[in-house]
Amino acid sequence: MADSSAVFSNALRTMPKQGRAVQTYERLLDVSGDLLAEVGIERISTNLICARAGMTPPALYRYFKDKYAVLDALGRRLLARRGDILTLWLAEVSPRGAQAMAEGLGDVLTATWQATLNEPGGIWILRALRAVPQLAHVRAEAYAEMTEIMAAAFAASLNHPPRDDLWLRVRVALEFAFSADELLFEETRLPPEVIIAEATDLLRRALVEPIRQAATA
Amino acid sequence: MADSSAVFSNALRTMPKQGRAVQTYERLLDVSGDLLAEVGIERISTNLICARAGMTPPALYRYFKDKYAVLDALGRRLLARRGDILTLWLAEVSPRGAQAMAEGLGDVLTATWQATLNEPGGIWILRALRAVPQLAHVRAEAYAEMTEIMAAAFAASLNHPPRDDLWLRVRVALEFAFSADELLFEETRLPPEVIIAEATDLLRRALVEPIRQAATA
DNA sequence: TGTACATCAGTGAACGCGCGTTCACTGATGTAC
């Protein structure tokens, strides 16, 4: 499912070839995620990452061109996982029509949230991607791609509503949906199920129903 | 309108007293915003801010306890301006009922977006507030407060729908609404009016209509 | 209105520290015969 050209940026130096190297590579990313949560984007450093990973700096620079390449790879890895969830879900549910999609909305929101929860520093990676100018394009491209996939799935499962309108509607809905993630991490006084239920309800009203109406009108 | 306890954090060292000092203080914040957009949150530095502002570091440390106090103040200033817009709008429109609020939704979205546009580095300030652990609470508190105000206005102008449900609905809607800002800055291929119209439509369906139904049911 | 003094606003120069990154190297793993 994961397209390797999306997962690995060209900012990488050497691809890990041996099993041991792959472990090192993944470990550096995991540690980076943890540190992003602990010390934040403007305190994290390559030296710190290496120390925490039990390695020396040249080990990092073997795989990553520079500091931003680490964050770039970290972001792509998480976005690819989130993207896979959406793609899998669409493949499963979109042949069954808009009704099924409306009903499954809560599931996919939950699954996406869980993927971010399971990723070391998950939410902090998403936030860093937004806040660092050098990395913003990674998020932008991933979201544009997801919009494309989702709009195509909607168009296919309905009576072909106007293409551009649909694209924009899906784009806005996707942005709304992913901002629910943010809420889930921030608003910890409320149980996640309640927040997800609420967000799902809003999205259903906002996205799915209008499209169904447009299709049957 | 602006509550000074919200605008000025206690991380400030000395309050500016003379007119010249106020100018210096505001100038440091403006420059910080610009630099946030130019070099990003993890490249900005106190030395850089001072150099760009045509001052020396001790001038900055006269007013700000440390580097985070600058970003804290910068964030509070922008959030206060955005909050004022919401408060003013609610005061004007909420006495005229839910219908008027639904109709004015596009206006307040536009005004909030404009406020961020006019602020040096506006969108980058919002992003930085999210991405830096030490600052995240500033945004969280401001949004919680806005939710309170907005929920109160809705409750007052309707037949008192259940308090907790309403709070959550408004909280989610607010998060959605502010994520539209992000979209406006990111998706520059589309004209802003189109994005705002779309976001407004989704929010109307998501927030205002359900509450009206709940109130009349 | 002028002067003496107190307070406010900013400068010049530097501090120690950790940053991102690299050089020259050693040890571990895979491959050919």
Added chain:
DNA sequence: TGTACATCAGTGAACGCGCGTTCACTGATGTAC
């Protein structure tokens, strides 16, 4: 199956630079009489 060699994976130690912050100071503004 054993050995020789090539390639891959990582280490040790350090570099120059800019970071956040401070000390002791000078100049600008306000205030009392």
